[in-house]
Amino acid sequence: MPRAxxxxxxRIGSGEPLDTVQLMDLLINGRTRAAIAGNxxxxxxxxxxxxxxxxxxxxxxxxxLAREHIPGNRPAAWxxxxxxxxxxxxxxxxxxxxxxxxLTPDELAALAAPPPTREPWAARFDVEx
Numbered sequence: 478m479p480r481a482x483x484x485x486x487x488r489i490g491s492g493e494p495l496d497t498v499q500l501m502d503l504l505i506n507g508r509t510r511a512a513i514a515g516n517x518x519x520x521x522x523x524x525x526x527x528x529x530x531x532x533x534x535x536x537x538x539x540x541x542l543a544r545e546h547i548p549g550n551r552p553a554a555w556x557x558x559x560x561x562x563x564x565x566x567x568x569x570x571x572x573x574x575x576x577x578x579x580l581t582p583d584e585l586a587a588l589a590a591p592p593p594t595r596e597p598w599a600a601r602f603d604v605e606x
Contacts, residue, residue, distance in 0.1 A: 495537060499523040503534055503541055503554040534558055548587035549574055 495503070502523035524530040534541075534554040541552050549571025556564040565573055571588055574580050580588070 495533060496523075499533060500541075502530065503537070504544070504552045506553060530554070531558060548584040549580060 524533060534557075538554075542555070549569075551560070551570070551574070561577055561579075564570070568576075571580070571584075575585075575588075
C-alpha cells in the first residue's frame with residue numbers, strides 16, 4: 478500500500494513563499510495574533526509565534542503591498558506593524574488613511590472618481606422587470 482508522503486514544514490524567515498493560510502493571516506485577518514492571545518483555536522494559527530509572523534511580514538512586505546489593489550486599503554499586518562496608530566474600525570479605512578496623510582496620489586484620484594455606472598441586473602440578462 479502506498480504511503481502518504483509527508484510534506485516538511487517550512488521555516489518562515491527563509492524567504493520561501495507563504496502558504497494560503499499565512500497569506501490570508503497577513504492580508505486580512507491576523508488569526509495568529511488572536512490565537513496567541515488565546516482567542517482562536519490553535520488549528521487556525523498560520524505562524525508559530527508573533528516573531529515568526531513579523532518576520533514573514535518583513536520578508537514579504539513589498540510583495541504584499543503590491544498585491545493590495547483596492548485604493549484606501551492596507552493589509553492587516555501593515556496595520557499591526559507599520560501604521561502610526563491602531564486601526565479604528567469605527568472609521569472607514571480610507572478615511573483613516575486620509576486623516577493620517579498616508580494615501581498616495583493615485584489612491585486619492587481613484588477615491589475621488591465617481592463610481593462606474595452599471596446596467597441593472599435585468600438588462601444584462603434580457604429579463605423584463
